[in-house]
Amino acid sequence: MSQLPASTTPQPRYAAIKAFICAQIENGDWPANHRVPSENQLAEQFGVSRMTARRALTELTEAGVLIRSQGLGTFVAEARPSGSLLEVRDIAEEISSRGHDYEGRVLLLEQAAASEQVALALGLSAGSPVFHSILVHCDNGVPLQWEERFTNPALAPDYLQQDFRSSTPSAYLHRVQPLTEADTSVEAINAEADIAAQLEISAGDACLLVQRRTSSGSGGVSLARLVHPGKRYRLGAQLKF
Amino acid sequence: MSQLPASTTPQPRYAAIKAFICAQIENGDWPANHRVPSENQLAEQFGVSRMTARRALTELTEAGVLIRSQGLGTFVAEARPSGSLLEVRDIAEEISSRGHDYEGRVLLLEQAAASEQVALALGLSAGSPVFHSILVHCDNGVPLQWEERFTNPALAPDYLQQDFRSSTPSAYLHRVQPLTEADTSVEAINAEADIAAQLEISAGDACLLVQRRTSSGSGGVSLARLVHPGKRYRLGAQLKF
DNA sequence: CAGGCGCTGATGTATATACAAGTATAGGCA
């Protein structure tokens, strides 16, 4: 073996089919929603078995390049919007990974009655008891995030007994309830006076407001409002297509 | 929810194997780096063929739950960090999909000399010519995004000839250069006077500043600074784990 | 004793086959 000098292509055969399909799409020959040859057609065309052709289609589907539907066929997916993915890490882990000291200041930790909005997000009825916490996360003593959180008591029963000075509610929830879903929104706000004071910035300073609703298979777990001082914090992301 | 009591189980057989493995991991019976039974063992244990057991292992590997290596075996992966993903869509497509009118106001479209920072991001030398554009994207006539962009002339030669009143630079670049990578950061700023005027907001109002560097296989394509009025715009994301 | 050889068992690739399930269409019957 290894008699093929250059371009020794130990690549599997399904890779050739994937490359072929991607080439057609990138050349523009196959626009979005164009129908891709069926598994049997590709198998015959490339002289492979149906299972091998199927693997190429399956992997491209998982990559978001194709869309398949049983009985109909395989189609080119919409050109993906110049989208990017943004990863938001746990704030305490982030601070620790920089080699800085993490400190959580607990401003409030209580049981309260759910407002209509909170009840809706957590799948409860308005007025039901929910856990309500407000804390400030600090990096080397400098406030980096103000966090207000409403948590479903059924899914995190001993929330109020936690010590959030060293571990975050987010980490606790992640530990007791495997999360399966998260809805996040990010916007910019001018800091209100009280939050500004707690973040040790001036009222009106620009802040990132991240709102996140997390849920597990058992239902809504938690609703969080996270405020970051704009001058001290930035969300980052690296994405490869 | 819960419309399926227990009877209808049209679930494929590999799903049972996946569930079994996940259960062992979540129970703590199989810690990180624990060795998972081999394909043949699982096949015998569940009374399925090796290919079916293999599928369960393959899918869990793709999901990041397991790690496999040829000749060694399959192992439980390290617990995944509590990360989440945020998708950012193209602004014109976003506006159109709401059924609103998109309008692009071109404030500047020129060739300029690259600053040191721009040159670094695009893989050029400082002072090289780059395309420089500033525009404001409007939704039904209301400014929604201020965009300043530096583009590599080698990869988008007829950038200056484009009509960005109806199609965005982002869409043009996506068309002529398949992007493979993007680095994005999001922060909050107080609007400067000039940008505030162009966005028709007050100076000092909180804004989202999104900075994005995109690159293709051929190198750095473009560097963009996107400013959104905080009161009018929000980034959203839905993530499933 | 060192090095190599082959064995075993693991994952990776590929094939042929079978049946299940969803979709669209052509044709027939009332």
Add this chain to the structure above:
DNA sequence: TGCCTATACTTGTATATACATCAGCGCCTG
């Protein structure tokens, strides 16, 4: 005309089999 069914084609699941490739181990030879 309107509805229903049979059929063909598609993707989805599952199996049995074969060979390739890689890592680890032990034995055996030089």
